[in-house]
Amino acid sequence: MKITNLTADDAALVEFGRRIAEARLARQMTQASFAQAAGVSKRTIERLEDGASTQSANLVRCLRALDKLEGLDRLLPETPANPIALLERHGKTRQRARPTGTPEPAIPWTWGDEQ
Numbered sequence: 450m451k452i453t454n455l456t457a458d459d460a461a462l463v464e465f466g467r468r469i470a471e472a473r474l475a476r477q478m479t480q481a482s483f484a485q486a487a488g489v490s491k492r493t494i495e496r497l498e499d500g501a502s503t504q505s506a507n508l509v510r511c512l513r514a515l516d517k518l519e520g521l522d523r524l525l526p527e528t529p530a531n532p533i534a535l536l537e538r539h540g541k542t543r544q545r546a547r548p549t550g551t552p553e554p555a556i557p558w559t560w561g562d563e564q
Contacts, residue, residue, distance in 0.1 A: 463500030470498040472515045487514035 452461050473483050473494075480498075484491040487510040497503050497511060512518045 459500065462502065466498045466500040469511065469515070472517060473498075476515065483511070483514060487511045 450456075450460075450464050452464055456464070473480070478486070480494045481491050484494045487494070487507075489507050489510055493503055493507050494511070497508070509518065509521070512520065
């Protein structure tokens with residue numbers, strides 16, 4: 450099954466778990482030996498392969514044990530820096546994002562005691 454933006458969250462997790470299980474079996478590992486190699490509990494492996502949610506740190510450990518950690522870099526590559534934006538910010542990295550959309554008209558501030 451191909452995972453796309455239209456795939457439901459639960460279905461994507463189940464498919465991801467199936468792929469983890471296939472990678473584990475291709476390496477001839479039992480769930481117990483996989484859990485030991487990853488440094489997690491066997492129950493964590495069971496939950497991961499069943500498509501249940503797990504902590505991201507456990508996912509990283511499991512991917513490392515399968516020699517698949519470099520896949521995370523392909524999953525979400527670094528965003529290249531915009532040279533113009535770097536010049537405008539004088540080399541500082543961006544910390545916040547502005548909300549998009551039409552801004553509300555500004556209401557002049559008052560003390561509230563005007564009659």
